[in-house]
Amino acid sequence: MLYRAHLLSPEAPARLKDIPDGGLLVDGEGRIVDAGPFEAVAAAHPGAEVLDLRPHWILPGLVDLHSHLPQYECVALDGLELLPWLETHIFPAEARFRDPEVAAAAARLYFRHQLAVGTTTSVAYLTVHQEAADRAFREAERSGIRAILGKVMMDRHTPPALLEATDASLAQSEELCATWHGRDRGRLQYAFTPRFAPVCSMELMKGLSLAAQRHGAYIQTHLSENLGEIDRVRELFPEARDYTDVYASAGMLGPRTLLGHCIHLDRSERDVIRESGATMVHCPRSNAFIKSGIMPLRRWLSEGISVGLASDVGGGPSLDMWGEMAMACNASKLRWAGQRIQARRLEELEGLDAALRSRLAEALDLEAEEPVDPALAFHLATLHSARALGLEAVIGSLDAGKDADFMVVDPSRVDPAETRAILRPDEVLSRLMYRSDPAMVRAAYVRGKRCHALEA
Ligand SMILES: [Zn+2]
Structure with a gap:
């Protein structure tokens, strides 16, 4: 089956593979045979049955x-x-x-x-x-x-x-x-x-x-x-x-x-x-x-x-x-803000010598790392977790040779004012996370088999 939809998949912590008119070809064993621009995948596999899911998106499970x-x-x-x-x-x-x-x-x-x-x-x-x-x-x-x-x-x-x-x-x-x-x-x-x-x-x-x-x-x-x-x-x-x-x-x-x-x-x-x-x-x-x-x-x-x-x-x-x-994003932002506030208070405290000041900063753990962003959070919940399980070759992204574990998502469900504005892929992820709603996941597939489908 050749699924036609917007494909979005993690590649590296800061990188996403984004194919607006994509084709995901899955064989009878539930394995991804090809994933790329729809026209190219269709041309390389003439005769494949097409299921057109546009305007929905396909993301890895x-x-x-x-x-x-x-x-x-x-x-x-x-x-x-x-x-x-x-x-x-x-x-x-x-x-x-x-x-x-x-x-x-x-x-x-x-x-x-x-x-x-x-x-x-x-x-x-x-x-x-x-x-x-x-x-x-x-x-x-x-x-x-x-x-x-x-x-x-x-x-x-x-x-x-x-x-x-x-x-x-x-x-x-x-x-x-x-x-x-x-x-x-x-x-x-x-x-x-x-x-x-x-x-x-x-x-x-x-x-x-x-x-x-x-x-x-x-x-x-x-x-x-x-x-x-x-x-x-x-x-x-x-x-x-x-x-x-x-x-x-x-x-x-x-x-x-x-x-x-x-x-x-x-x-x-x-x-x-x-x-x-x-x-x-x-x-x-x-x-x-x-x-x-x-x-x-x-x-x-x-x-x-x-x-x-x-x-x-x-x-x-x-x-x-x-x-x-x-x-994960919000908690990291609270931690980041909390550390900055504490660092500011310490800065304003008078009468400390340099050695004591630096010991306090260390004990209070005031070194603030950058907050987590949606693209990183998505990577952690897909490809990185697949790697943690030793299953990087099997799941975690929409790549040929992997099992077809994926979901069909309707981002319009989390578009509050129905503006239908065109967003960058990381912005779409951000919306899906911060405004997650069960109605946005239309279907879920494991090894090409549909295991969940939302009633229309
Ligand atoms: Zn537990």
Whole structure:
């Protein structure tokens, strides 16, 4: 099938491939055969059936690199920080997944809603329940979405309803991995999923690291999200140099490791993460919601660290990655403005000698990096996240040889005054992010198969 539409795809962090009258040719296997100006693609492939989608746009499907399927039902209940929020809202919701029917119904809805906002690759935490995890994989398989999922592992300091024995946790996770990792030519994959260090024993973390290596599977966990959490890790692992060292000692850090949040990290921790090839996952709406802080995203990127983007439902309020991209931009602007204001106050403070002034500036972290812009946010949610998953050759952009994971978007839906002004591609992205609306995503395709279509 040859799709005719405006094509927009990331090439590099600051570069977009923009083809106003484009052609995207997809073969019967769901692979992109050609992508370019429509006339050229049509001439090179005479006889291809044409589906004219103009005036809509085709963009690559989005990657949500970190979220919690069972938490979808309790998003947006404000008021608490991480640890009490988990106890009050999250653990009771996750306990309900001991009923596989609850889990299956929740998974059906969740993947449907992700596809409806243009997310075609879902990386998600499940619960500790093996049967529920199996049902979630089955629903992902049926929905057509690309998914990397994992049963949560927690073997200590956990409410009794969710507490696992170490051996059982490892055995069940490995069984799920053996069943699902690589299913449907790699559309479904497994991630070993220790929730975070405060609820995991070192034995569990070492065991799952070896299992993930044996299977070539992913590892996903949380790191340095909240100050209370960091204090708890210090108490529980007094022998570790810092929080990152807990995971490093367990052998958990590597190129297939996804570390959610990574807000409060000193230089030596960042060096360890960069050298391991692990990816930090930025979840700005969740970080605001549970009062965790703002990741210095540009700074981490400039240090050569891999950073992706994610909704972190239920810390984040919605599965809409467009809204998440907008928040990544806005959070970075708030951080930038806050640092400038503090720097100005310090400048105006009298009676400080130069040495004390510079120590204060350093302690207050006043070096302001440039805010994130929409083109960078789009890159993080597409090509960069694909690279973080080792799937750069498969997804993340509209290029020949990749799988046809894409969405059809109607930018007129976010044009407030219906001016139909011609905007630059980065301006269109900006509108889609800051004014995201479910009605703008007309359809979502994974491997050329339409998995979501908006009713006309
Ligand atoms: Zn999370």
